[in-house]
Amino acid sequence: MxxxxxxxxxxxxxxxxxxxxxxxxxxxxxxxxxxxxxxxxxxxxxxxxxxxxxxxxxxxxxxxxxxxxxxxxxxxxxxxxxxxxxxxxxxxxxxxxxxxxxxxxxxxxxxxxxxxxxxxxxxxxxxxMPHSGPDALSEAFTPEWLLSRLRGRSTSVKAVLLDQSVCAGVGNIYADEACWIASVDPRTEASRIGPVRARRLHAAVLETLGASLANRGSSFSDYRDGLGAAGLHHVRVHVFRREGQACERCGGIILKARVAGRGTHFCPRCQRK
DNA sequence: ACTATGCCCTGGGTGC
DNA sequence: TGCACCCAGGGCATAG
Missing domain, CATH: 3.20.190.10 (MutM-like, N-terminal)
Incomplete structure (x- = not known):
């Protein structure tokens, strides 16, 4: 994808x-x-x-x-x-x-x-693309912007990260990865995220996208680059499709659950609500 | 205005 | 071996 x-x-x-x-x-x-x-x-x-x-x-x-x-x-x-x-x-x-x-x-x-x-x-x-907001790698995507879009929302953090009007370009893989990097449970109600965790989530989005880009993307299934080759990043992810395996940060067992209608992977031990 | 759900589509996997 | 079912999910439409 x-x-x-x-x-x-x-x-x-x-x-x-x-x-x-x-x-x-x-x-x-x-x-x-x-x-x-x-x-x-x-x-x-x-x-x-x-x-x-x-x-x-x-x-x-x-x-x-x-x-x-x-x-x-x-x-x-x-x-x-x-x-x-x-x-x-x-x-x-x-x-x-x-x-x-x-x-x-x-x-x-x-x-x-x-x-x-x-x-x-x-x-x-x-x-x-009438619903597209700021690209996640653009200067318009700031911690303040992310916080403003999390505020007052009863939906999950994951749903907000997947919202293309909030940070265009983030999909299921990198939403899960960003939550893990920021130690935030993807099921957390968006309104519970304050400035500190919004800043952490913002940095985590940039970190996971940057790391994948450096590896020419992730090929979990069909993705191929412009020359037909697979990406290299799928073996470097922390949680995505790693359910049942040990969390590399705390040793907890990675869970898979349905959040925002999507298969969602996270460590229930070190990712906090 | 917000939130959740179903639709599109097809190959791969699972269970009987 | 065969067959029915379920799952994957980005963006959009629709319902509540």
Whole structure:
């Protein structure tokens, strides 16, 4: 499941390969009908054809391909999507949903087992992500901002961390990891978090995202970088999918519970409510 | 305004 | 071996 570190790794991989290139042909395969949100598949293909890529940005988990007509091609990978740069002759993948041919003879393949990924072609990227707040790595994401969004809420800390209007880019893996680093029980009612723990949580979010980014992301299942390789960070996590194992900080047994509708991993001994 | 739930989708795992 | 079920979860719509 690509979250901020994974999407940023892809952005960095694809930037030198795509910027300055022109799209010569796009094919959304049968079965990929739901991929293009803003237009029917054939219209989407035609509108991208001939467009040059002038830059790639990222906002939260969204990849923003800036086009030479001023529009933006907004890509979201959801859980199982990947976008990989390969030679034209590379075989059709089992879960390939679309193929983009570039003017240097190379191609991009959009793979997505579960077909949750989305493409938008929009004049203003905000149209495609109306609920997105400050990116977790932006200067707008501050301890004060996080505290203001925790205040007065009866929901769990985990639910607030997963809220893309609070810290865009944090998903299930890094919400659990941040809670562990900050020694906060993810089930804690948000309103119980004061300035001290809000500051710790804020620092923990930056720490876990930074560590994963340095390892090119986590590949628990389908995530692949822009060149098709797995990330390296999944073996370095503290709690995510480590239920039943010993907490490396206190020796407690890591539990798994359902919090905010998501599988949630934490150490009940050293993570406090 | 806030909160919880269900939907989309398919492969992999489990239990009988 | 086969089959039915459950689980994974990001973002959105909907209900309460």
């Amino acid at each position: 690509p979250e901020l570190p994974e999407v940023e790794t892809i952005r960095r991989d694809l930037t030198p390969l795509l910027v300055g290139r022109r799209v010569t042909r796009v094919r959304i395969h049968a079965g990929g009908e739901r991929l293009a949100i803003t237009d029917p598949p054939r219209v989407f293909e035609r509108r991208l054809q001939g467009r040059g890529v002038v830059g790639i940005d990222r906002q939260g988990k969204y990849l923003l391909l800036r086009l030479d007509d001023g529009w933006t091609w907004v890509i979201h990978l959801r859980m199982t999507g990947s976008i990989v740069h390969v030679p034209a002759e590379a075989p059709l993948g089992r879960f390939e949903r679309a193929r983009i041919d570039l003017d240097d003879g190379s191609t991009l393949r959009f793979n997505d087992l579960r077909k949750f990924g989305t493409w938008h072609l929009v004049e203003d990227a905000a149209e495609a």
